Amino acid sequence: MQTQQAEVGAGAPGGAWDRVVDLVSRYPVTVITIFFIIFPFVVPYKALATQIIIWGLFALGYNVCLGYTGMLSFGHAAYFGVGAYTLGIVLIRLWENLWFGLACATFMGAFTALILGFMCIKRKGIYFALLTLAFAQLLYFLAFQWVDLTGGDNGLRHIPAVPLPLPGFTVDIQDPLRFYFLVLFFVVLALMLLQRVLQSPFGRVLEAVRENDPRARSCGYETTNVRWMAFIISGAISGLAGGLYALYLHFVGIETLYWVTSGQILMITLLGGMGSFIGPFIGAGVFLFLEDVLSAITDNWMIFLGTIFILCVLFFPEGIWGSVMKLVNRSAGKKG
Amino acid sequence: MSEMLKTSGLTKNFGGLTAVNNVNFSIEEGDLQSIIGPNGAGKSTFFKLISGEIKPSSGQIVFNGNDITGLAQTQVSHRGIAVAYQITNIFPLLTVLENVRVAAQSRKTTFNFWSKAESHHEITDQALAILEEIGLVEFKEDIAGNLSHGDQKRLEIGIALATQPELLLLDEPTAGLSPTETRYTIELIKKISDHLTIILVEHKMTVVMEVSDKITVLHYGSLLAQGSPDDIRNNEEVRRVYLGGVKV
Numbered sequence: 040m041q042t043q044q045a046e047v048g049a050g051a052p053g054g055a056w057d058r059v060v061d062l063v064s065r066y067p068v069t070v071i072t073i074f075f076i077i078f079p080f081v082v083p084y085k086a087l088a089t090q091i092i093i094w095g096l097f098a099l100g101y102n103v104c105l106g107y108t109g110m111l112s113f114g115h116a117a118y119f120g121v122g123a124y125t126l127g128i129v130l131i132r133l134w135e136n137l138w139f140g141l142a143c144a145t146f147m148g149a150f151t152a153l154i155l156g157f158m159c160i161k162r163k164g165i166y167f168a169l170l171t172l173a174f175a176q177l178l179y180f181l182a183f184q185w186v187d188l189t190g191g192d193n194g195l196r197h198i199p200a201v202p203l204p205l206p207g208f209t210v211d212i213q214d215p216l217r218f219y220f221l222v223l224f225f226v227v228l229a230l231m232l233l234q235r236v237l238q239s240p241f242g243r244v245l246e247a248v249r250e251n252d253p254r255a256r257s258c259g260y261e262t263t264n265v266r267w268m269a270f271i272i273s274g275a276i277s278g279l280a281g282g283l284y285a286l287y288l289h290f291v292g293i294e295t296l297y298w299v300t301s302g303q304i305l306m307i308t309l310l311g312g313m314g315s316f317i318g319p320f321i322g323a324g325v326f327l328f329l330e331d332v333l334s335a336i337t338d339n340w341m342i343f344l345g346t347i348f349i350l351c352v353l354f355f356p357e358g359i360w361g362s363v364m365k366l367v368n369r370s371a372g373k374k375g
Numbered sequence: 376m377s378e379m380l381k382t383s384g385l386t387k388n389f390g391g392l393t394a395v396n397n398v399n400f401s402i403e404e405g406d407l408q409s410i411i412g413p414n415g416a417g418k419s420t421f422f423k424l425i426s427g428e429i430k431p432s433s434g435q436i437v438f439n440g441n442d443i444t445g446l447a448q449t450q451v452s453h454r455g456i457a458v459a460y461q462i463t464n465i466f467p468l469l470t471v472l473e474n475v476r477v478a479a480q481s482r483k484t485t486f487n488f489w490s491k492a493e494s495h496h497e498i499t500d501q502a503l504a505i506l507e508e509i510g511l512v513e514f515k516e517d518i519a520g521n522l523s524h525g526d527q528k529r530l531e532i533g534i535a536l537a538t539q540p541e542l543l544l545l546d547e548p549t550a551g552l553s554p555t556e557t558r559y560t561i562e563l564i565k566k567i568s569d570h571l572t573i574i575l576v577e578h579k580m581t582v583v584m585e586v587s588d589k590i591t592v593l594h595y596g597s598l599l600a601q602g603s604p605d606d607i608r609n610n611e612e613v614r615r616v617y618l619g620g621v622k623v
Binding site: 256264 | 426452453457458460464465466467468476477480482483484486487488489490491492534537
């Protein structure tokens with residue numbers, strides 16, 4: 040779907056597509072919100088739409104690391120997984136309250152990132168990536184062994200289907216469309232908060248650190264702490280996404296914490312394009328849509344998805360959204 | 376005038392190589408002192424030692440009466456020492472204004488998540504004043520990486536100035552510049568030296584002779600001579616090892 044639009048953009052420079060890109064770049068949160076309000080009515084089934092925005096949210100959190108700070112983490116399954124397990128465990132054992140469960144999931148995502156980040160953040164590049172991977176795998180094996188708490192290999196089952204408590208009344212959210220809009224509420228909330236943070240003085244330091252870490256340090260910024268903070272914010276959003284995922288499935292599979300999840304979120308983010316709000320959602324949309332279509336045709340859908348991914352990285356290194364931006368900018372450049 | 380920076384017995388060994396050897400250097404507040412010497416004389420290493428980028432093997436660095444030996448680069452920056460690097464070291468994808476603004480912001484706030492960066496008018500105004508001073512205000516909205524080499528070198532100085540230093544280390548600010556650009560940078564250095572103490576590393580002797588109050592000559596990591604531009608010009612030994620007998 041996205042590639043089609045890119046072709047239209049290339050064929051008709053200066054057309055409506057230009058204006059769309061301009062609009063998305065200027066008002067990303069508004070455009071994404073409007074798009075995703077319409078979205079569930081145009082996709083084949085609501086569950087796919089829900090999955091796409093949950094993974095989009097996860098990718099948004101991941102992008103705080105990769106796109107906005109330039110840290111390649113290979114262990115984001117940890118924060119997503121911890122968020123998912125936290126929500127499940129809280130709802131099963133502590134309090135059947137949706138708000139409380141999601142707050143705990145977000146907090147535990149952030150807290151895990153705080154602890155693991157502390158141990159990884161001083162290393163850079165490949166060492167950072169490998170350390171994040173190692174710690175995430177550590178959590179995976181911990182969850183695997185701690186059967187009483189996590190259900191081990193069988194996963195965490197029987198997460199209660201809680202209603203949504205609002206002041207004065209409660210809303211049943213078992214209907215797929217209602218659940219979708221609940222998730223969308225959190226996505227929009229996260230987008231608004233993140234936009235605020237990126238425009239803040241801290242957001243500017245983040246940019247400076249990504250652009251030139253040694254120079255930022257020589258300007259007097261403790262860049263290690265700045266990156267650590269970005270890592271924690273990333274962990275919080277990933278934890279929230281994990282919590283929503285558990286709420287959606289009423290179940291947490293052990294593979295949520297597995298390194299494949301970390302690889303998948305990296306793929307989604309690269310596919311969509313780093314360093315923008317919309318990129319991760321496009322990535323999640325394309326990835327899950329292809330997975331949905333291909334897995335219906337063949338059991339070996341991973342081969343085809345992998346091939347598409349490789350082609351994308353080779354020919355569109357900026358991701359789908361990045362390439363669209365480039366095309367539009369180029370045609371705008373020709374005009375001017 | 377009081378002594379602003381003083382190094383005593385400053386030494387840095389890289390394995391078997393002594394890059395800086397027992398250097399006793401001092402600069403008075405308000406002065407502009409140049410460090411010259413052939414390639415490999417240890418000038419850049421000397422700068423890195425002062426700015427905290429690398430730690431000395433032995434010796435002491437005293438800044439404004441405080442021992443700053445071994446402090447981290449960030450802390451040295453907050454004490455009031457800034458560096459404008461030889462190899463242009465800017466934030467290439469940020470705008471020209473943002474390059475200077477984010478440097479100026481380092482004096483005020485880092486972990487402020489909520490306010491808008493643009494709402495801190497005093498920081499933006501300060502950045503604009505610096506762009507005015509370095510002559511880049513008309514390019515403020517441009518992406519810094521797209522500036523010409525000469526403009527990037529001036530922006531480099533602007534970033535250093537934005538951290539409101541008391542002591543500015545300028546590492547070859549005219550390297551690779553055209554004669555016109557060099558002229559402009561000389562005037563800029565003269566202008567900022569009115570309110571700043573500056574240590575300058577430079578290869579172009581015309582620049583050094585024109586702007587310096589005092590010159591220090593390094594040779595193989597050791598201090599060879601120190602004095603006014605005229606002293607250095609007439610120093611036989613300096614001529615032999617560095618100026619190559621050329622009359623300047």
